[in-house]
Amino acid sequence: xxSVTQPDIHITVSEGASLELRCNYxxxxxxxxxxxxxxxxxxxxxxxxxxxxDTLVQGIKGFEAEFKRSQSSFNLRKPxxxxxxxxxxxxxxxxxxxxxxxxxxxxxxxxxxxxx
Amino acid sequence: GAVVSQHPSxxxxxxxxxxxxxxxxxxxxxxxxxxxxxxxxxSLMLMxxxxxxxxxxxEQGVEKxxxxxxxxxxxxxxxxxxxxxxxxxxxxxxxxxxxxxxxKNIQYFGAGTRLSxx
Numbered sequence: 001x002x003s004v005t006q007p008d009i010h011i012t013v014s015e016g017a018s019l020e021l022r023c024n025y026x027x028x029x030x031x032x033x034x035x036x037x038x039x040x041x042x043x044x045x046x047x048x049x050x051x052x053x054d055t056l057v058q059g060i061k062g063f064e065a066e067f068k069r070s071q072s073s074f075n076l077r078k079p080x081x082x083x084x085x086x087x088x089x090x091x092x093x094x095x096x097x098x099x100x101x102x103x104x105x106x107x108x109x110x111x112x113x114x115x116x
Numbered sequence: 117g118a119v120v121s122q123h124p125s126x127x128x129x130x131x132x133x134x135x136x137x138x139x140x141x142x143x144x145x146x147x148x149x150x151x152x153x154x155x156x157x158x159s160l161m162l163m164x165x166x167x168x169x170x171x172x173x174x175e176q177g178v179e180k181x182x183x184x185x186x187x188x189x190x191x192x193x194x195x196x197x198x199x200x201x202x203x204x205x206x207x208x209x210x211x212x213x214x215x216x217x218x219x220k221n222i223q224y225f226g227a228g229t230r231l232s233x234x
Contacts, residue, residue, distance in 0.1 A: 041227065042227055043227040046224070094221075094223075101222070103165050104150075104162065106160045108158060
């Protein structure tokens, strides 16, 4: 069975500082990996995805993530955070059959707090 | 593009009544829709997967007779919580995925429905 671990429940970062959110996964084959952000009152928004190819992927809002197969990790990074980045971040892994997407397995989320 | 609308955003009902939640893909054809449940300060748990025109596939432990899912068109899926009880109170979130372009193999999420059963 696939699983996703986000070891940090809460992270506090000063505005303008760099950010790294950790994600480790367990999956039997090459996974499809995602990072989503959830803000109060809004749906999950896709930040970025990894399907194949270049292991460093760029996303929206200045985020990037690196897929490291040897470490089963897909950590999310941002060089300089903004107060508007405060939210809940979810890492997810998925599989795909010939008919399309399968359901995602999510990590428990990391709550990001931005200090002024 | 790839917008998913979920309605209502919040519903309160009495124990024993049924509640219907709608999930619509507004600008793409959603061949597959998913329903998740999120408990407070916890992760999303997949409840079921539905393909347009087919019966939904439920995850282990999810009661299919309590959580009725219908995916009758390429833009609409509904989740009906039948005979709701307080333990069904939760945040329900839908997502949709298509087969072409930016919707292929990517799930787009609705804003969720908070269900409170009194």
